[in-house]
Ligand SMILES: [Zn+2]
């Protein structure tokens with residue numbers, strides 16, 4: 001198990017790293033804005049491998065695009081895991097307290113990367129979201 005937390009500690013959780021399906025970077029404009037960095041890095045996790053260690057009510061959300069509610073600590077503003085929106089839990093990698101052992105293998109929205117961003121992504125880079133075939137294979141791992 002690996003623990004994660006926000007900057008102030010109000011939001012805490014743990015994950016079973018055996019449930020990590022993928023790690024990806026995303027350079028979309030919204031990920032850049034919300035992180036203040038070149039891209040966001042996420043772990044996509046089986047929901048059964050996620051557990052809150054704090055009151056989920058400490059997490060606030062903002063609908064950055066239709067149906068996408070970005071989660072953050074209501075007190076300190078750190079990104080928080082996004083639960084209940086997709087078949088997977090999106091965990092911000094920077095919130096983890098130790099190394100999950102996986103590395104980002106896919107980059108989303110590469111065409112939106114900032115000119116000043118020095119990309120360090122290995123693996124496949126997609127100009128926007130990956131195509132349906134990618135997601136079909138990904139969802140197959142959920143079984
Ligand atoms: Zn916090």
Ligand SMILES: [Zn+2]
Pocket residue numbers: 026027028029030031032040109
């Ligand atoms: Zn993004």
